[in-house]
Amino acid sequence: MTTPKRDTYTPETLLTVAVRVFNERGYDGTSMEHLSQAAGISKSSIYHHVSGKEELLRRAVSRAIDALFAILEEPGARDGRAIERVEYVTRRTVEVLIAELPHVTLLLRVRGNTTTERWAMERRREFDQRVADLLKAAAADGDLRADVDIKLATRLLFGMINSLVEWYRPQSQGGGQDGDRLAETVVRLAFGGLRTEHAAADRG
Amino acid sequence: MTTPKRDTYTPETLLTVAVRVFNERGYDGTSMEHLSQAAGISKSSIYHHVSGKEELLRRAVSRAIDALFAILEEPGARDGRAIERVEYVTRRTVEVLIAELPHVTLLLRVRGNTTTERWAMERRREFDQRVADLLKAAAADGDLRADVDIKLATRLLFGMINSLVEWYRPQSQGGGQDGDRLAETVVRLAFGGLRTEHAAADRG
Numbered sequence: 001m002t003t004p005k006r007d008t009y010t011p012e013t014l015l016t017v018a019v020r021v022f023n024e025r026g027y028d029g030t031s032m033e034h035l036s037q038a039a040g041i042s043k044s045s046i047y048h049h050v051s052g053k054e055e056l057l058r059r060a061v062s063r064a065i066d067a068l069f070a071i072l073e074e075p076g077a078r079d080g081r082a083i084e085r086v087e088y089v090t091r092r093t094v095e096v097l098i099a100e101l102p103h104v105t106l107l108l109r110v111r112g113n114t115t116t117e118r119w120a121m122e123r124r125r126e127f128d129q130r131v132a133d134l135l136k137a138a139a140a141d142g143d144l145r146a147d148v149d150i151k152l153a154t155r156l157l158f159g160m161i162n163s164l165v166e167w168y169r170p171q172s173q174g175g176g177q178d179g180d181r182l183a184e185t186v187v188r189l190a191f192g193g194l195r196t197e198h199a200a201a202d203r204g
Numbered sequence: 205m206t207t208p209k210r211d212t213y214t215p216e217t218l219l220t221v222a223v224r225v226f227n228e229r230g231y232d233g234t235s236m237e238h239l240s241q242a243a244g245i246s247k248s249s250i251y252h253h254v255s256g257k258e259e260l261l262r263r264a265v266s267r268a269i270d271a272l273f274a275i276l277e278e279p280g281a282r283d284g285r286a287i288e289r290v291e292y293v294t295r296r297t298v299e300v301l302i303a304e305l306p307h308v309t310l311l312l313r314v315r316g317n318t319t320t321e322r323w324a325m326e327r328r329r330e331f332d333q334r335v336a337d338l339l340k341a342a343a344a345d346g347d348l349r350a351d352v353d354i355k356l357a358t359r360l361l362f363g364m365i366n367s368l369v370e371w372y373r374p375q376s377q378g379g380g381q382d383g384d385r386l387a388e389t390v391v392r393l394a395f396g397g398l399r400t401e402h403a404a405a406d407r408g
Contacts, residue, residue, distance in 0.1 A: 083399065135398075145392065145400050152389045153398060159367025160360050167359055185356045188349065193397030194339075194357060195287065196349050 009041055011049045018056040019102045027057055028113060054116050061110065061120040064103035067096045068127050082137035087187050089131055094183035097164050105165040128158055157190055213245055215253045222260040223306045231261055232317060258320050265314065265324040268307035271300045272331050286341035291391050293335055298387035301368050309369040332362055361394055
């Protein structure tokens with residue numbers, strides 16, 4: 001016995017399908033027809049749940065944005081020395097990227113053709129700016145090397161973190177551990193550098 | 205008096221137009237008609253210069269690939285301690301990205317639907333592997349911190365470097381200086397880390 005597919009759909013499962021299709025075809029390249037085919041339900045069934053594809057986009061990127069901004073409210077991001085806080089935020093950002101990989105992938109790929117896309121890009125910039133502010137505070141504390149431009153460093157840090165959506169694939173059950181190791185590696189590379197102390201000392 | 209446009213075209217200027225259109229529309233999304241419109245010459249005039257869009261793609265990505273592999277033949281990449289060589293290659297890779305921005309952008313975006321795209325991806329992987337080998341050699345010399353996985357570090361390093369094609373825009377005449385500073389910042393961040401020594405020492 002099979003249950004008709006449309007009965008099994010909830011806004012949440014529809015969202016999962018939509019995010020996958022958006023990431024595969026690009027948001028611009030996705031029509032309601034594509035979503036209907038991928039979900040195996042009629043367009044009118046989709047309209048029963050949402051007003052259209054832009055609502056699906058907004059829900060999907062909201063999930064990524066909310067998870068990212070929630071990091072900034074955690075004690076590790078609020079208390080203590082700026083350098084510790086920015087390392088904490090870096091580690092947690094990688095963890096959120098991994099936990100919400102399809103949603104963050106979509107967020108990073110939006111290009112600004114609709115109101116929702118422009119809003120998502122604006123929120124992303126706000127998050128980047130909050131991290132840049134933390135880096136500036138760490139620099140003011142004398143905890144960041146003075147010979148690196150903060151604006152460039154912020155871009156390179158996010159360049160490194162965001163590249164994860166292009167190459168990171170969870171390793172089945174080991175995803176959790178795997179993700180912790182990755183987050184720690186990003187923090188070590190970005191803040192400690194790859195060189196050992198003696199190699200750095202050799203250099204002068 | 206105007207000279208008919210097609211008389212002014214050379215394979216080189218046609219390539220410049222093609223690279224721009226490929227980067228704007230994606231290689232898959234570009235037809236000979238698009239190239240003809242962008243270049244302002246007929247399709248048959250284009251066929252006078254090249255066999256088709258795949259030849260234009262091959263020429264464009266070859267230019268990026270050749271420039272990247274040429275780095276590995278430079279004295280700074282061949283002589284000395286592995287850690288110095290890998291820092292040299294990192295710095296020069298950033299410089300090549302900036303000097304050949306449209307071509308490298310195209311190289312990084314190819315997705316493997318045609319023989320030429322698959323060949324380009326394979327060459328990219330070879331280059332990444334050469335850098336990974338240098339990092340391994342530096343680790344064997346004890347010059348890389350032991351608590352960072354080399355494979356992950358290689359991916360993060362290229363993630364950071366390659367992100368440049370998404371956000372870097374040359375600042376008119378100052379491009380050269382600007383690019384040198386950027387290359388140096390990437391090396392400092394990746395190998396030295398953002399923390400000052402005393403902040404790192406505080407940590408234990």
